[in-house]
Amino acid sequence: MAVNSSTVLSVRAATGAPDNSALALPGGHFLDLLGTAEATNRWLSRHGLAPEDAGVREMSATQLRSLRERLRSLFAAHVAGLPALPAALAAVNGALGRAPTAALLYWDEKTGPYRAAPCPTNEVLDRALAALAANAADLLTGADAGRLTACDSAPCNRYLLRHGRRHWCSTRCGDRARAARAYARRIRPTTD
Incomplete structure (x- = not known):
């Protein structure tokens, strides 16, 4: 499962959706x-x-791209076992506080009560940033946090949730890494 810049921006890394939004x-x-x-x-x-x-x-x-880079910073710090940059934490926490988390109660004359989160046009970005930040925070603090890793295929810049022996975010990256290893074996000078 690839973690998205999209969780980076990743919306929900555990489901592999959405795809990374910045691809090397x-x-x-x-x-x-x-x-x-x-x-x-x-x-x-x-x-x-x-x-x-x-x-x-x-x-x-621009705000969305900025959050993406802050999330990438947090993922990189987590994978490397380093402390997070305070600016990255502040950006995620700022995004988390931009939108209400509870759906409001409404009443339909025909169907009765229901809950929904209204999203006026001026709040679309705030809600998107909050959703992305919440999913990243859930990933970094959840049961799958230990499985978060960077793709082992250069030049890929994605993150994934390691599953078994998987080291790559996609079949394409795995194929590219295997082909590079095979090529390196072929051109390696033989010793007499």
């Missing part, structure tokens, strides 16, 4: 799924964090 690709290429306001809006919508017509602006995309 072979050949020195980089893909940022939050690189523009339009791309950020699509990403949020695809992961159930905002309606399709949320109208995310560049300032909001």
Whole structure:
């Protein structure tokens, strides 16, 4: 299961969804799924964090990218067994406090009482940031925290929850690492 920048931004690392939003690709290429306001809006919508017509602006995309980098910092510190940067903790805690956690009580004349979390347009980003921060905090403090690790395939920058002997976030990364090892064995000089 890959942990997302999307948990990084990861929404829920334990389920492997959503995908990482900043991808280091072979050949020195980089893909940022939050690189523009339009791309950020699509990403949020695809992961159930905002309606399709949320109208995310560049300032909001910048806030989301900033949280992603803070989450990456926390994951890296956890994997390396180092203390977390105070700024990363402050960013996550700030995001956690941006949206109410309890659904409000409403009453429908036909069906009766129900609970829902209203999300006015001006709160879409706050709720998305809070959801992402909460999922990352749950991962780092939950039973699966010890399974969090970085993908062993260069240049991949993803995190995953180790399952068995798995060292890679995807089949593609595993294939790339195995091919690199095979190539290194083939070109290794033989000793007489």
